[in-house]
Amino acid sequence: MDLERILFTQGFGSRRQCRALIAEGRVSVAGSICTDDAAQFPTDDLTFDVDGASWRYRERAYLMLNKPAGYECSREPQHHLSVFGLLPAQLVTRGVQCVGRLDEDTTGLLLLSDDGQFVHAYTSPKRKVPKTYLASTRHALDEGQLRALREGVLLHGEKTPIAAAAARIRDERLLEITVNEGKYHQVKRMIAAAGNRCESLHRARIGGLALPPSLAPGAWQWLDPAQLDALSTR
Numbered sequence: 001m002d003l004e005r006i007l008f009t010q011g012f013g014s015r016r017q018c019r020a021l022i023a024e025g026r027v028s029v030a031g032s033i034c035t036d037d038a039a040q041f042p043t044d045d046l047t048f049d050v051d052g053a054s055w056r057y058r059e060r061a062y063l064m065l066n067k068p069a070g071y072e073c074s075r076e077p078q079h080h081l082s083v084f085g086l087l088p089a090q091l092v093t094r095g096v097q098c099v100g101r102l103d104e105d106t107t108g109l110l111l112l113s114d115d116g117q118f119v120h121a122y123t124s125p126k127r128k129v130p131k132t133y134l135a136s137t138r139h140a141l142d143e144g145q146l147r148a149l150r151e152g153v154l155l156h157g158e159k160t161p162i163a164a165a166a167a168r169i170r171d172e173r174l175l176e177i178t179v180n181e182g183k184y185h186q187v188k189r190m191i192a193a194a195g196n197r198c199e200s201l202h203r204a205r206i207g208g209l210a211l212p213p214s215l216a217p218g219a220w221q222w223l224d225p226a227q228l229d230a231l232s233t234r
Contacts, residue, residue: 004037006057011094012050026051060115061096062228064209067110068217073101080104086218087112092096098183099123106135108203109211111231122206122231128180129231130165132205133187135175138197145194149177153193155186162190176204179201208233216233 001009005020007027013114021027022037028049029041040049046057067073071083075092085093091112099111099122113119117196122129146169166178188198204211209228215221 001041001043002037002126003029003039003041006041006043006046006048007050009059009094009211010055010057013047013093013138020125021050036151058222060118060222061091061094061113062118063091063096063112063220064116064211064215064217064223064227065103065110065112065220066211066217067107067203068107071134072104073098073110083110084150087220098138103201105184106201106203107217109206109209110203110221112205121130123182125181130178130180130205131203132178132183133141133168134170134178134204135191135198136200137173137175138199140172140177141169141175141196145191148194149190153190155189155193158183162186164190173199178205194205205233 003022004015004018007013008015011022012018019037022035025033025035027034029039029046031072039187041059043059046054048057048197052200065083065086067083070080071213072078072080073081075084083098095114096112097114099113099119102108111122121127146167149164149167152163156163162181162183163180164177165180166176168176170176175191177190179190179207183189187201191198208218209227211222
């Protein structure tokens with residue numbers, strides 16, 4: 001692939017902007033500055049530098065982000081900051097989007113990608129991808145509330161009860177709950193329907209992929225092959 005297209009596909013701007021980066025000597029491959037935008041390079045395991053920062057070519061972007069509170073999963077946020085402001089501009093330019101959404105006040109594991117099929121696969125209700133949350137509650141939890149969550153609670157506007165795939169007490173006021181759907185404010189509404197109130201919510205796992213303890217709030221990382229595989233496990 002020619003160098004101009006490599007930069008363009010990786011989010012370094014329009015084709016004109018990519019040509020300018022190359023012509024200005026700001027791009028190097030294998031340690032050598034390249035000023036020929038038509039120069040051809042194999043993309044397998046390709047790493048290049050722009051303004052001294054190293055980038056690896058990736059045909060598709062698959063990311064995880066530890067979403068902090070106070071951020072909206074939108075490119076055009078209404079009342080708070082956008083999660084896209086936590087990413088490098090190149091990833092935003094290449095068109096990554098949130099794989100599902102977390103409420104402004106919900107924290108934890110958020111996936112992003114520019115692969116439309118991937119996004120659809122992990123947001124489609126038909127896939128029933130399990131998502132595990134940690135919810136702190138206003139009142140102490142009890143077995144009656146857990147039983148209601150496991151057997152199913154009827155949410156306002158729904159015709160049939162919705163049951164948690166799993167629910168257990170982690171602490172007196174800390175609930176671990178797994179759901180297979182992704183309805184609006186679902187976990188919060190389920191907890192309310194069971195007779196309690198959700199004070200804070202954190203997504204800890206999607207499928208078999210857990211949020212790494214080492215990933216700080218607001219930080220992101222690429223998903224490696226093992227982590228992508230883990231998403232498909234239950």
